[in-house]
Amino acid sequence: MITAQNGVIFFFAEKRFLTADVTLQDLGRVASRVATCSDDICTSGQTDGKTAILVFVMEETSNADAEKNGGYGSTAVVTPQHVYNEDVRIVDEHERKDLVRGLKQRHIQMIAIAGAIGTGLFLGLGSSIATAGPLGSLLGYLFVGAIVCAVQFALGEVTALFPVTGSFVRHSEILIDPSLAFAIGWNVVYGAFMSVPSEISAAVVLIQYWNDSVNPAVWVTILIVLSVLVAVIFVGVYGEVEFFFALLKILLVVGVIILGLVIDLGGVPGKPRLGFHFWKNPTGPFVEYIADGAWGRFLGFWAVMSNAVYSFSGVESLAMAAAETQNPRQNIPKACKRVFARLTIFYLLAILIVGMLVSSKDDRLNDESGTAAQSPFVIAASDAGIKAIPSIVNAVVLTSAWSASNQSILAGTRTLYGLALKGHAPKFFIWTTPYGIPYMCVALQVAFSFLSYMCVSSNALTVFFWFVDLTAAGVLISWIAIALNHIRLMQALKKQGISPEELPWHNSLTPYGSWFAFVSCVILLLTGGFTVFTKGNWDPSSFVSSYLDIPLVLVVYVGYKLIRRTKFIPLQDVPIRQAIEEAQNDPENVPIKARGWERLNILWG
Incomplete structure (x- = not known):
């Protein structure tokens, strides 16, 4: 009642x-x-x-x-x-019967971490330092980290109530409007499927760091075959693969942070102690960007936002396979909190160390090879006379690129499956293997993967940046949708007279955090390409890559709404009570208590 x-x-x-x-x-x-x-x-x-x-x-x-x-x-x-x-149930009949709950909490956490720790951390921090300076970059990543915190908490709260495949895409249909779910869903599918060839192209660049005599088509074929094999096997095996690669990345991050501290504090024989030298010289803690004075320093700080958003992208993917996750109402909120904390700590520590090790005026930070040569960690290690680091970093970044393509496959195929369940995509996309894999969705993803062969006739790095430019703004649109879903949930709770404390998981700060994330992401989306509007910096390709997604989503949304004549879901019609009762009656929905060695499971549990 x-x-x-x-x-x-x-x-x-x-x-x-x-x-x-x-x-x-x-x-x-x-x-x-x-x-x-x-x-x-x-x-x-x-x-x-x-x-x-x-x-x-x-x-x-x-x-x-x-x-x-x-x-x-x-x-x-x-x-x-x-x-x-x-x-009868919030989770669709096909989800309950056809999908297999093979993902554990450690799997979904590591899938998100594997998607977020990649080229943005190992290669992209250098360009951020060059653009904004050490303190400007640190503040930029701290600001985006606060947005990610709000987004993750909002995602965890809504997913605990509605643990459906497709995550925030399906949430939009339940809470806001089916037309919005259609537009956001296909935007996610498009972005995820385009990310696969981009990451494969990046992997080819990294392989060519060691050997550029082999035809790139060979490496493309090998990587596509490996990705397809991981995508079609039991989802639990996929989780184990991503768990391994994410753990490898975490170990490298911890390793380079420790190495950076050793170098900075003068622990390498014959090398002086650096301390915060590069925070004072040659430009100070901030770098002037485009303009002079305080305005130029602010623009440098703001320009870092795009890099920071790209670096954190992928954290929202951990809830995409909610219907394939064991005890999702407990595991996903816990994973949202832990993933945010770990990624924020890793990124903030990494950028702090990088700002102490490398000058913002070092020309090597702007290296466009796309390999480990442009990594600020490699630059610092080379200056310290440590020769093995470049190949180690390049190898781990290579696994990062391939792992990120696997994460994109999961996000794209599960979103497409969720769209098909609700009639927003052809019904044959809900066909699954006996192991619960939506194989028709994977088949479509394979078709997009063949775009990777473009790097055979073009420079692989150029192809990589083509694809990255086409998908960058989609991350912010996804974050906006997550925040908006949570705002609507809070409004529906108030309308129906239900206390937020009745939700399967709730945090008292999430209502304020969702508004902060929503407003911040809208501003970042609208100003993401601000440099093209400054004098002498007009670039058509940058303009298109920064703003193409906005009209695409709006056109798809309006077109679907006019054709299907959908309406906004009235707040009183949102099935909150039904979802709460379903959660209360879910035999899996029990608190998880750490036992034995699991109490020490800090990095991955």
């Missing part, structure tokens, strides 16, 4: 009548009523496999009427307001 502003809502399934005991709290009495289903409200055919949801209003009657209704001095008449049908 839900107490709402307009009365009491009752839920019942496959019944011809409902006995409703209504407690009049202000009178301290109980009125019993029987609500029957007439044929125009629900029939046995309509209720087969469905839950009929009747919404009632309560009206006090006069004493005379009360005597007819059982003799209460004052009572309530329960009358139906409106009725609609919903699936």
